[in-house]
Amino acid sequence: MSVRIGIGYDVHRLAPDHKLVLGGVEIPFSHGLIGWSDADVLTHAVMDALLGAAGLGDIGAHFPPGDPQYKGISSLILLERVGGMLKERGWQVGNIDVIIAAEQPKLRPHIDAMCRNISKTLGIDAGSVNVKASTSEELGFVGREEGLCAWATALIEK
Structure with a gap:
């Protein structure tokens, strides 16, 4: 058996009059994330972790910003493509672990739905996806509520 691990990271700026979508869940909040797609920072980090584990580059190489076909697209659609x-290369997802940093809004009530969305999209057991939320104790761009960031690790096997 072959096992690989990948790491993903993503960051997006917060702005008023944008939707806040994390793990495919639209979260009520006064601000949302700016990006070419739906700017789902959590799902983007997951995709980069999976692509990295498989040695397939990053999401920008596969879904370039500025390409009209990806304008406003749901990141869950892109995750399904990843x-x-x-699968085309014979890899199976073993597990995914994600942490998202946000001062506001509180994400705990939405985490189970995020895990379900990611696991359903990838066709894996819900117990194989773990999402954690943290703050940055009011430090840095996350602490100043200028943006959100997420880190993900993924284990794949064949």
């Missing part, structure tokens, strides 16, 4: 790329 899952397909892995």
Whole structure:
């Protein structure tokens, strides 16, 4: 058996009059994330972790910002495509672990739905996806509520 681990990271700026989508869940909040797609920072980090584990580059190489076909697209659609790329090469997702940093809003009430969305999109057991939320104790751009960031690790096997 072959096992690989990948790491993903993403960051997006917060702004008024944008939707806040994390793990495919639209979260009520006064601000949302700016990006070419739906700017789902959590799902982007997951995709980069999976692509990295499989040695397939990063999401910018596969879904370039500025390409009209990806304008406003749900990141879960892109995650499904990443899952397909892995399956084509014989990889199975073992597990995914994600942490998102945000001062506001409080994310705990939405975490189970995020895990379900990611696991359903990839066709894996919900127990194989773990999402954690943290603050940055009012330090840095996250602490000043200028943006959110997420880190993900993924284990794949064949």
